[in-house]
Amino acid sequence: MLLTKGRVRIAIEVQWSRQSQDETARRQSRYASSGVRGLWLFRQPRFDTSEEIPAVRISGNPFDGYDVFVPTGAGEQVLPLSSFISAALNRQYQFGLPLGAAADVEVRCGNLDCWKCGAETQIIIGLDISIGPHKLSATIPDLGNCPDLVRRTLQAIPAQASLGRIMHRNSREAGFRYLSNGCAHCGALIGAHYEYQAWDRQDVVARFPTVVDERMRQLAIDLGDEPGWGVHR
Structure with missing residues (x-):
């Protein structure tokens, strides 16, 4: 099936029978040489996917409808077939973390007793970042190269927080310098080896929207995450 929208041409292959990866790669190469983007919908449960070969799993029947299962790297994103096709034609189906994609951030804070002065203080335990179907979880030391994200985080936290x-x-x-939480009373470094003390007393204190930039992409790499395909807003 060949779909066209403007200059975009997508060949959608609905592969109901089992097909080898070598055959998929061969046919994908033929599409690419013709200036066509190949998109594979497999019924088989196991298949390889990559940035060069976008492939999803399809399940359902003509009476109840069909769902598409997009391999995201860490799991699957489930969409109705019609929504998936629309996303593919509108370039919302993309690999990795596309620049400018919408992201939602949740900030988790918790309380602990300072190791130095003994006073109770609040720290940022982590940021949970949702980018389409992909999720990143980062601590403050992870964000040393993300100053804009840190700034947005501090702006979103309620003013009454004892941070x-x-x-x-x-x-x-540790033997080196890094971005860290500090005690609200004496300013002492609250290292990662102390943060576990606040895990049982943590809450989401702020949420804010942002977009993917190069630093967030690098953050994903530094965290060891390898996002695959996904449908983004």
């Missing part, structure tokens, strides 16, 4: 300064500090124990 210490987020800044780069030297750690004698």
Whole structure:
């Protein structure tokens, strides 16, 4: 099936019988040489997918309708077939973390007793970032190269929060300088080895929207995440 929208041409192959990866790669190469984007809908449960070969699993029947299962790298994103085809034609079906894609951030904070002065202080335990079907979870030390994301995070946290300064500090124990939480009272570095004490007393304190930039892409790589295909807003 060949679909066209403007200059975009997509050949959709609905593969109901089992097909080898070598055969898929061969046919995909033929599409590419003709300036056509090949998109594969497999009924078989196991198949390889990559940036060069977009492939999804399809399930259902003509009476109840069909669903598409997009391999995201960490799981599957489920959409009705019609929604998936619309997303593919509108370039919302993309590989990895596309620049400019919408992202939603949740900020988790918790309380603990400062190891140095003993006073109770609040720290940022982590950020949960949703980008289409992909999710990243980062701690403050992970965000040393994401100053804009840190700034947006601090702006979103309620003013009444008893939060210490987020800044780069030297750690004698770690042997290097890194972005860290601090005690709201004495300013002492609250290292990652202390943060577990706040895990049982944590809540989501802020949410805000943002978009994917190069630094967020690099953050995903640094965290060891390898997002695959997904439908984005």
